[in-house]
Amino acid sequence: MIEAAALTLRAGQRTLVEKLSWRAAAGECWCVIGRNGAGKSTLLRTLAGVRAADGGGVTLAGRALAAWPLPALARERAFLAQARSDAFAYRVIDTVLMARHPYHADRYWEGSDDHLAAQDALRALDVLELAQRDVRSLSGGERQRVAIAALLAQDTPLLLLDEPANALDLAHQVSVMRLLARLCRERRKAVVMVCHDLNLAHGVATHALLLMGEGAWQAGAVDEVMRPAILGRCLGHPIDTVAHGTRTIFIATES
Amino acid sequence: MKPSAGPRVRHRAIILTMAAVALCALLFSSLVGSVNLPLGELPSALADIILGKVSGMSATLLDLRLGRACAAFVTGAALALAGVMMQALLRNPLADPYVLGLSSGAAVGALAALLAGAALWVVDLGALGGAIGISLLLYLLARRDLGGKLRRDVAGDSGTLLLTGVILASACMALVTLMLSVAPESRLRGMVFWMIGDLSGASWRPLPWIALAGALLFAWRRARALNVMALHADAAATLGVDVAALRRSLFICSGLLTASAVSTAGSIGFVGLIVPHACRYAFGPDHRVLLPVSALAGGAFLVLADTLARTVLAPQQLPVGVLTSLVGVPVFLFQLHQLRVRPA
Numbered sequence: 001m002i003e004a005a006a007l008t009l010r011a012g013q014r015t016l017v018e019k020l021s022w023r024a025a026a027g028e029c030w031c032v033i034g035r036n037g038a039g040k041s042t043l044l045r046t047l048a049g050v051r052a053a054d055g056g057g058v059t060l061a062g063r064a065l066a067a068w069p070l071p072a073l074a075r076e077r078a079f080l081a082q083a084r085s086d087a088f089a090y091r092v093i094d095t096v097l098m099a100r101h102p103y104h105a106d107r108y109w110e111g112s113d114d115h116l117a118a119q120d121a122l123r124a125l126d127v128l129e130l131a132q133r134d135v136r137s138l139s140g141g142e143r144q145r146v147a148i149a150a151l152l153a154q155d156t157p158l159l160l161l162d163e164p165a166n167a168l169d170l171a172h173q174v175s176v177m178r179l180l181a182r183l184c185r186e187r188r189k190a191v192v193m194v195c196h197d198l199n200l201a202h203g204v205a206t207h208a209l210l211l212m213g214e215g216a217w218q219a220g221a222v223d224e225v226m227r228p229a230i231l232g233r234c235l236g237h238p239i240d241t242v243a244h245g246t247r248t249i250f251i252a253t254e255s
Numbered sequence: 256m257k258p259s260a261g262p263r264v265r266h267r268a269i270i271l272t273m274a275a276v277a278l279c280a281l282l283f284s285s286l287v288g289s290v291n292l293p294l295g296e297l298p299s300a301l302a303d304i305i306l307g308k309v310s311g312m313s314a315t316l317l318d319l320r321l322g323r324a325c326a327a328f329v330t331g332a333a334l335a336l337a338g339v340m341m342q343a344l345l346r347n348p349l350a351d352p353y354v355l356g357l358s359s360g361a362a363v364g365a366l367a368a369l370l371a372g373a374a375l376w377v378v379d380l381g382a383l384g385g386a387i388g389i390s391l392l393l394y395l396l397a398r399r400d401l402g403g404k405l406r407r408d409v410a411g412d413s414g415t416l417l418l419t420g421v422i423l424a425s426a427c428m429a430l431v432t433l434m435l436s437v438a439p440e441s442r443l444r445g446m447v448f449w450m451i452g453d454l455s456g457a458s459w460r461p462l463p464w465i466a467l468a469g470a471l472l473f474a475w476r477r478a479r480a481l482n483v484m485a486l487h488a489d490a491a492a493t494l495g496v497d498v499a500a501l502r503r504s505l506f507i508c509s510g511l512l513t514a515s516a517v518s519t520a521g522s523i524g525f526v527g528l529i530v531p532h533a534c535r536y537a538f539g540p541d542h543r544v545l546l547p548v549s550a551l552a553g554g555a556f557l558v559l560a561d562t563l564a565r566t567v568l569a570p571q572q573l574p575v576g577v578l579t580s581l582v583g584v585p586v587f588l589f590q591l592h593q594l595r596v597r598p599a
Contacts, residue, residue: 081487
């Protein structure tokens, strides 16, 4: 699906990621883990094609990102940015309908198929009753769910999400993660997300990409890389695990 | 639920209604004045004008008034359309066509021509030259915001563009003040009137209509993409909109519209800010409706304001810029207040 070849990312003088060679296939759910400023968002933006690589390259379905026409690319990958600023009073339904833009830039008005897709997406995120509200009047968590709904309505094989669980309450954190896991499992989508909550990530991710700092990285299946020792080095704080039924719970060790 | 037909029909109805309102405004403006033209004589007078034999009283009156009303309409429409575009470009609902200093540039050009005692068409040309000159300067200085080295490197930030525009505008205003302070008494009045915005010298000219038609065509083609960009610049890039190209064309389009408007009638304030605002409050922020409706409403508003300007203290004519502010500000404040007290 998406592949990074010798991808290098820099921010000013700092090297964030050095020679990343990594690929995510359909049906895989990747979680990107790292400290603040480790380059998680930069990596995701580069994978989405809204930022140029500082070395190496990214290919999507075997074709370099820069070689994709923008509308075609928009039918292949969707990107959830970390923050949103709403300058105008669009209604919730409008923001989700706009995600259908890549499918018919030639139409002036949306068709009923778009309305159905938008309504399904809103329902999946439990925000259908907000459809007519002004986006600027929503709470942070509601706005986040509406943004994820827009991502669903875009209906792409690859989903890139920068902290999807941000601002969500506990129940919605769990339901959004379940939704993403189901999309991978049942509809063979590929998901790459940044997530700070190790337990939440561990519950849904099939793979993890750890940014260790100073350009180092480690990628692999969850069981291989989400281990206390490696995670502790990655996040800069000793981490322990506790078994709870069939689940593994990560906790930060008291120093 | 029937999802698709409802809003589309409603939007079409809004656009058609506004077109009817604009036509009525033009009609009203042609009939009213120091000498009223009876409605019954309108068809024959109109036929006379079309046939090119403007001889009778009615035909002469209609020719004068309709020419001026058309100039007012195209100016108002251009300003309102440029306002919507500028607000989308800067992603700031408080932007107006003059915020980037285009009108100040035009004022420098026009006032320099007036100071030199040049003919009227040189003044228009000076205004146009000033506006275009300042646009080019702005484009060079804020290239990064409008293009970006990478085609998709968007960032969605208009900080440089906005600040550069504001700084250039204040530099132009300094030049304007300088010219006003050295101008001889006899020319001062004309210069001040130009700055307030005045339609008394305006008549039928094809160029602003061509600019308006071109901009409307662009608006019609890109309205969807504009919606996506106004919602979120980053999301626009990932939704397949070439943001850099769209921003560039928006800048050029609104710049041309503003230049054509100021060279027709000087810098008329508030139309480009208030009309888009009022339309956005009334009909929502969807650019597919907002762009055509703002153009129609802006045109109608300026036609009515100009009719008032030439009748309210007749035979004395007021500069229309004064009236747009005097009428526009309270209407706008009232609407704003209504919106704030009514829960969303």
